[in-house]
Amino acid sequence: MRASRTSSEKKRRSAVMADVAQLAGVSHQTVSRVLHDSPHVRPDTRERVLSAMRQLDYRPNTVAQALVTGRSRTLGVVSFDTTLYGPASTLLGIEQAAHDAGYGVSISSLRSLNRPSVIAAISRLRDQGVDGVVVIAPLRAGVEALRHLRPDFPVVAVEAGPDASIPVATVDQVVGAAAATRHLLDLGHRTVWHLAGPADWKEAEERVEGWRRALRQASAPVPALLRGDWTARSGYELGRSLLEQPDVTAVFVANDQMALGLLRRLHEAGREVPRDLSIVGFDDIPEAAYFTPPLTTVRQDFAELGRRCLHVLLARIEGEPSAAERAVVAPELIVRASTAAVAAR
Amino acid sequence: MRASRTSSEKKRRSAVMADVAQLAGVSHQTVSRVLHDSPHVRPDTRERVLSAMRQLDYRPNTVAQALVTGRSRTLGVVSFDTTLYGPASTLLGIEQAAHDAGYGVSISSLRSLNRPSVIAAISRLRDQGVDGVVVIAPLRAGVEALRHLRPDFPVVAVEAGPDASIPVATVDQVVGAAAATRHLLDLGHRTVWHLAGPADWKEAEERVEGWRRALRQASAPVPALLRGDWTARSGYELGRSLLEQPDVTAVFVANDQMALGLLRRLHEAGREVPRDLSIVGFDDIPEAAYFTPPLTTVRQDFAELGRRCLHVLLARIEGEPSAAERAVVAPELIVRASTAAVAAR
DNA sequence: TTCGAAATTGTGAGCGTTCACATGGAGGGT
DNA sequence: ACCCTCCATGTGAACGCTCACAATTTCGAA
Numbered sequence: 001m002r003a004s005r006t007s008s009e010k011k012r013r014s015a016v017m018a019d020v021a022q023l024a025g026v027s028h029q030t031v032s033r034v035l036h037d038s039p040h041v042r043p044d045t046r047e048r049v050l051s052a053m054r055q056l057d058y059r060p061n062t063v064a065q066a067l068v069t070g071r072s073r074t075l076g077v078v079s080f081d082t083t084l085y086g087p088a089s090t091l092l093g094i095e096q097a098a099h100d101a102g103y104g105v106s107i108s109s110l111r112s113l114n115r116p117s118v119i120a121a122i123s124r125l126r127d128q129g130v131d132g133v134v135v136i137a138p139l140r141a142g143v144e145a146l147r148h149l150r151p152d153f154p155v156v157a158v159e160a161g162p163d164a165s166i167p168v169a170t171v172d173q174v175v176g177a178a179a180a181t182r183h184l185l186d187l188g189h190r191t192v193w194h195l196a197g198p199a200d201w202k203e204a205e206e207r208v209e210g211w212r213r214a215l216r217q218a219s220a221p222v223p224a225l226l227r228g229d230w231t232a233r234s235g236y237e238l239g240r241s242l243l244e245q246p247d248v249t250a251v252f253v254a255n256d257q258m259a260l261g262l263l264r265r266l267h268e269a270g271r272e273v274p275r276d277l278s279i280v281g282f283d284d285i286p287e288a289a290y291f292t293p294p295l296t297t298v299r300q301d302f303a304e305l306g307r308r309c310l311h312v313l314l315a316r317i318e319g320e321p322s323a324a325e326r327a328v329v330a331p332e333l334i335v336r337a338s339t340a341a342v343a344a345r
Numbered sequence: 346m347r348a349s350r351t352s353s354e355k356k357r358r359s360a361v362m363a364d365v366a367q368l369a370g371v372s373h374q375t376v377s378r379v380l381h382d383s384p385h386v387r388p389d390t391r392e393r394v395l396s397a398m399r400q401l402d403y404r405p406n407t408v409a410q411a412l413v414t415g416r417s418r419t420l421g422v423v424s425f426d427t428t429l430y431g432p433a434s435t436l437l438g439i440e441q442a443a444h445d446a447g448y449g450v451s452i453s454s455l456r457s458l459n460r461p462s463v464i465a466a467i468s469r470l471r472d473q474g475v476d477g478v479v480v481i482a483p484l485r486a487g488v489e490a491l492r493h494l495r496p497d498f499p500v501v502a503v504e505a506g507p508d509a510s511i512p513v514a515t516v517d518q519v520v521g522a523a524a525a526t527r528h529l530l531d532l533g534h535r536t537v538w539h540l541a542g543p544a545d546w547k548e549a550e551e552r553v554e555g556w557r558r559a560l561r562q563a564s565a566p567v568p569a570l571l572r573g574d575w576t577a578r579s580g581y582e583l584g585r586s587l588l589e590q591p592d593v594t595a596v597f598v599a600n601d602q603m604a605l606g607l608l609r610r611l612h613e614a615g616r617e618v619p620r621d622l623s624i625v626g627f628d629d630i631p632e633a634a635y636f637t638p639p640l641t642t643v644r645q646d647f648a649e650l651g652r653r654c655l656h657v658l659l660a661r662i663e664g665e666p667s668a669a670e671r672a673v674v675a676p677e678l679i680v681r682a683s684t685a686a687v688a689a690r
Numbered sequence: 691t692t693c694g695a696a697a698t699t700g701t702g703a704g705c706g707t708t709c710a711c712a713t714g715g716a717g718g719g720t
Numbered sequence: 721a722c723c724c725t726c727c728a729t730g731t732g733a734a735c736g737c738t739c740a741c742a743a744t745t746t747c748g749a750a
Binding site for chain 1: 705706707708709
């Protein structure tokens with residue numbers, strides 16, 4: 001056995017369990033037991049094996065382990081645009097939590113966010129042997145896709161809104177949006193306008209919902225909402241429509257990038273923030289504190305989000321079907337300089 | 346064999362090669378041949394096998410394949426802060442290129458960027474069975490780490506500067522920085538100040554180098570450089586020192602975030618950009634076009650960078666040691682509204 | 691018709707683990 | 721002294737695939 005690997009050979013392949021066993025003078029099974037901290041190994045035997053491992057720089061072959069156990073200790077993450085701050089931070093949170101739990105992470109980015117591509121990404125990861133998948137699929141279509149998966153494969157969705165069919169981890173968008181809106185109302189603004197995200201994004205819709213709810217609760221009029229696409233460009237474009245409206249004194253913008261675009265447009269139009277107009281964003285990207293003016297916004301703790309959703313996923317994998325189906329993390333309003341009490345009129 | 350899996354069983358495990366073989370009435374080897382498009386299969390046999398595969402929804406077990414071939418068709422990426430625009434975009438570029446080449450991608454984020462953690466991350470990925478690793482390690486220390494790896498494991502570094510010991514893909518920072526500086530000089534500024542990135546980042550140093558070189562070439566005085574840490578905050582802080590200097594009319598800032606912070610400080614100090622001061626950034630983050638004013642900056646094509654470095658890595662894996670050792674992608678100066686000809690004095 | 695080479699298909703041995711079980715020895719109660 | 725149990729260790733068979741080769745078929749040319 002392994003006759004081809006003589007000591008004269010230049011490049012010896014890395015040591016395997018049998019090599020360790022031989023050197024330590026035990027069977028491969030005993031090596032395996034030592035590897036897994038089995039209590040049924042005599043201390044001196046264990047020591048001998050351990051020393052052989054060190055001597056040969058033995059690393060267990062995880063691929064072989066995966067083959068026989070059916071577990072790879074690897075998770076998959078399918079995500080949309082990891083260039084965006086939110087998804088990127090969530091991914092980071094997941095990765096760190098996974099690492100701490102002893103799992104590796106494989107990723108699969110979607111180029112377009114639709115049902116077939118979400119399904120394809122998941123099954124690609126699955127074929128790769130991952131034990132479970134977390135889907136950062138903020139789109140409605142993405143969520144839909146999850147419904148049609150074999151239910152015995154552990155999947156959890158992030159930010160996919162309140163849908164009972166799949167376990168989920170999410171930031172409470174409604175609460176965040178309501179807090180932003182209420183903050184503006186409390187400052188004395190008669191009502192609050194809203195630059196929304198794309199209608200097919202769950203998060204966008206929930207922010208709209210929170211905004212509406214806060215307005216209604218305060219019996220404030222509900223202005224028509226303006227639809228953007230998360231980019232600074234769209235905030236800039238929408239700024240024009242906003243400027244055509246009379247009496248706009250407060251705007252809740254669905255994310256910080258769009259808020260930046262809006263700020264830019266207002267600046268060009270000679271409107272001063274927050275003197276003439278108050279603005280609240282959403283996300284608290286690292287740059288938000290350095291906008292002109294520093295942006296009041298709603299912070300989402302993406303790292304925590306990643307941790308929580310990993311927790312749910314691991315519970316699933318470990319086979320506790322009764323485990324938490326839903327983890328919600330609370331957003332936080334960060335007040336900076338883009339909001340002020342309404343100007344005396 | 347497989348007697349335990351009768352048709353009466355509720356949850357049948359997914360089909361394996363033997364199942365397909367049996368259904369098609371051939372040997373497992375023939376199934377394997379069909380799977381790999383071997384020419385030595387009669388068309389009708391192939392058709393029969395294919396149909397059996399479809400019928401059983403057969404998916405080859407990649408883990409088993411990996412075990413026997415020693416290849417997992419998976420790549421590892423170790424990166425630092427995937428929350429930053431640069432690394433995130435590079436990661437995305439790599440992932441897409443890998444996907445197109447039929448490879449999966451596993452990631453491992455570093456919490457801190459030092460030698461032991463880079464080494465640990467690589468060997469973790471390696472133990473996970475990846476065929477090669479790309480290291481997005483912009484830190485000097487990171488590059489150093491690579492020198493001490495077994496040379497038979499394919500590794501390529503991104504943005505790790507000109508070091509011959511490891512193949513590398515990089516954006517030409519020196520050229521980009523020089524272009525930015527020259528642009529300012531051409532506008533009539535006597536000299537150009539520089540807010541640099543951290544000294545232990547290769548990229549930061551190369552930008553300093555490009556800036557110096559352009560200044561010297563134009564026989565312009567070389568002002569003392571100011572050190573930041575890539576954050577908007579540091580740009581803001583450094584802005585104060587800059588304001589204390591007389592005669593500053595042009596600043597080349599090492600990245601867009603710091604430029605944003607600087608812009609903010611200048612605005613607070615009542616200095617108008619570009620009338621009083623011209624600013625150039627670096628990276629061209631998506632928000633840069635919506636800063637106040639829209640930022641002139643140097644664009645790096647991270648997607649291309651990812652593609653190129655993947656190309657180098659795959660060549661390594663496929664065992665062409667003569668393959669390109671170095672891929673350089675050119676940066677591009679994007680002129681917007683933060684730069685203008687020097688004011689008449 | 692007959693032979694041989696090429697085309698097609700099958701066989702069995704791994705890849706490096708873990709799992710289920712077998713084996714042998716030490717210790718404890720009677 | 722004896723039997724039974726528990727502890728420590730070993731044995732051989734999977735896991736699902738590919739590789740090297742062997743076996744069988746097919747078909748054209750002599």
